[in-house]
Amino acid sequence: MTWLIAIALLQATTVLGRRFTVPLDKQVVPVKVNGNVVSHKTAYFGTIFVGQPKPQEFTVVFDTGSGHLFLPSKECEDEACKVHRRYDRSLSASVQEINHDGSQVAQPSDGQDEERDSVSIAYGTGEILGSFVKEVVCIGSPAGTDPSYEADGNLSQVPHCSSARVVLAKEMSAEPFTAFGFDGVLGLGLDSLALHPEFHLFGQLANGSALQPIFGVFLARHQGVGSEVTFGGHNEYRAQGPLGWVPVTSPQLGHWRVQILRVYAGTKALPLCEDGECHAIVDTGTSILGAPSKAMRSLLSMTARRMPTETEPSQQASESQDCRRVPGPPLIFELANGVSLVLEAEEYSRPAPSQITSSATKQKFSICRASILPVDMPALGSKVFLFGEPVLQKYYTAFDYGGQRVGFALAEQPPPVVVV
Structure with a gap:
């Protein structure tokens, strides 16, 4: 209360x-x-x-x-x-x-x-x-x-x-x-x-x-919809509900760095973060979702899925070959104070599939992979993620400079603007 x-x-x-x-x-x-x-x-x-x-x-x-x-x-x-x-x-x-x-x-x-x-x-x-x-x-x-x-x-x-x-x-x-x-x-x-x-x-x-020592960031997902930064508070009309606040860890390092307790791909836990000692830097200046280099093999394996064989020849190739349309496990980041951030497969996937040839059968097939880049920032720790545009488009994010905490709420994304 x-x-x-x-x-x-x-x-x-x-x-x-x-x-x-x-x-x-x-x-x-x-x-x-x-x-x-x-x-x-x-x-x-x-x-x-x-x-x-x-x-x-x-x-x-x-x-x-x-x-x-x-x-x-x-x-x-x-x-x-x-x-x-x-x-x-x-x-x-x-x-x-x-x-x-x-x-x-x-x-x-x-x-x-x-x-x-x-x-x-x-x-x-x-x-x-x-x-x-x-x-x-x-x-x-x-x-x-x-x-x-x-x-x-x-x-x-x-x-x-x-x-x-x-x-x-x-x-x-x-x-x-x-x-x-x-x-x-x-x-x-x-x-x-x-x-x-x-x-x-x-x-x-x-x-x-x-x-007030707070600013909030809204990044629009669709073309024709404006993004914004609000100073002196946050714009509650850009959020679907109240903010869930997470404290900044090691503020003396200067980054908006939050603790990650667990990371899941669906129900599979990422081994690197099972000890609760992973962290993420929330960065409005980056376009990527970044992960520790030592976690890349596991994350890519846990989120990879085979693109189904095309069943509708009339469907345009550009649509049938878009990995964002292929179901996959959600990426779940459990933070402190009961806050969880969830990215669905369509939000973390590379659009274009990777072409793989089986060494045993020589058969070719397409694999959908996550768009995650390796991050190495030794000064900030060996288990640091980077929350850039993919997270910031899905979640309205507020930065409390006075309280040294970060708030997240699902963003209220307007529909795309149709130009006639």
Whole structure:
């Protein structure tokens, strides 16, 4: 009963705390190996505004797997920078040139910028090298659109704006940034992922206003339906029921990391997790369902099934050869506090079957496999899963920065939009 009362109060306070929602665009980028498309990366991104009095507009991925806001700098001459909007220091009166510890530095000039503090940050297969500024950052819309904004630039009552430290990229790798339509990345991991708490924009927002320290993510499954991130609470209309909350384990590592007590494929338990010591990182910046390398053989075997012989010759091959239509065991992740996440076969399967030839009979047949990629993150443990897009599309997910917990509820997915 106490738990139910606490949730009710939290939701009421969130509404009063002026939560706001940012729509997200979606981009699907093919991943090629030796010139062949082997998979796709999906990115969900929204708009931010940086600087005063005339804010500069950028698009960023809202990434729970990283801890900094980075943007391309005008000084960057790499192709990956030039194909995106670049932050221009000269257009902002609010910028402060700083080192990573917040100490002031002289205005950069030719040959001087190299003596400043810099940082190298890896993002998946990419990397950036950047320096630091302190700036005014607004999520979703400029500060002036809020009725509580004061002409003197006071942002204390503007829930979606804050002063924060920003990494400005002076070098960006071509892969993967050149192919992406967004400009930068806004890290929404825990603040221990950042060099300093002032790099953590959401923490700065929550500390500087009446904003509740919670944000919720909805990723649409169907084309034509918008995705979104809500700050200051969660959008209960995007969830089918109340959130089931799971505590973050080892928050000092900076990730939204939750304990997995058991993993099942149907009724078969995954041996690796039978001791209750597996974990999962909930990551809005990844397209995949990832599993520990040492569990891959078992998981693929437990979820594999043979594609039935085609019985309807008139059926189009593209339909009859889609593994998402072939029944298979559900993948079940049992978490703490009685929360379970379930992915059905259609939600975890690769669409195209694998062609197998029997060594004994030489007979060819098709096997349906799970779309799971191996994950190796030694610093976070040897039994870590990655909950990316497949989980986040099925479950509306809320991230409680103050309470260090993650909430899950089945997402209320609207039907696909039919374009006539």
